[in-house]
Amino acid sequence: MPRTISALVRNEPGVLAEMSEAIRKYNVNIKSISAGETENPDISRLTIGLVGQDEDIRKITEDIAEMDVIIQVDDLARKEFVDRELVLIKVAMEPAVTPQIMQIFEVFRANVVGMGQETITVEMSGDREKIDGLINMLKPHGIKSMCRSGMIALKRGDD
Template identity: 40%
Template sequence: MKHTLAVLVENRSGVLSRVSSLFSRRGYNIDSLAVGVTEDPTVSRITIVVHGDDSVLEQVKKQLNKLVDVIKVSDLASEDTVGRELALFKVSADENSRAEIMQITDIFRARIVDVGPKSVIVEVTGDEDKILAIENLFYKFGIKEMVRTGKIAIARGSKKV
């Protein structure tokens, strides 16, 4: 089972290294990792997606809470959060395929952010399933390059993580 953790940490150098080292030392794989500053410039938020059962999750949370720079660790249950990823696809495109690529882009509420003589770059945001669906459709045209962010998530309503 995938778990999404929101980890508030001191915004200092080396914190991300200590957090990721904790996972590698314990043999836990990180499926997704995104880091950014919060509304408080002294605090960063690390969103980590980790695969494992509840005992793995509890162990990870306990170990994270032991780190000096960690302020708070929260488990973001999927039904209580809004989560998104961002992906950029450089897709092969000639005169014959551009219209179809544009249609797919519109259907997925994505955007074409660059057009070249032989390719287009499409930006898409959404959940993992949406990113995978558009990726699968673009394969028939030829994906020259692809880059994805890690998942970011926030609790719904007035809850603060």
């Protein structure tokens, strides 16, 4: 079952490695991981998408919460949250289907960021379902390369 952990951490070397080791102990797969500074440059937020058993995720969250570098950790599985992901996709571009591809971009509000002789590159941000939808629509046209940023997430409301 997919789960999302959000952690505020001290912006120090080795934090990500330490957290990864805690996750590895439980043989849980990291589906995505994103890290970046918050409004305070001394603090970073890590958003980790995990696939594993509920009990293992609970233990991981407890282990992470005990680390010295952790300020706060939340398992967002049972809380409402807003999430976004960025994707860059390079698609094969053949003149006969270019209008069709452009229509897909328009429907998904994807922005063209580069064009070559044989490919077109777009960017889009959205939740996982929207990103997956764009990818599924473009697969038949030939995705040449792709990069996903990994999910970032914040709890909804005033928490």
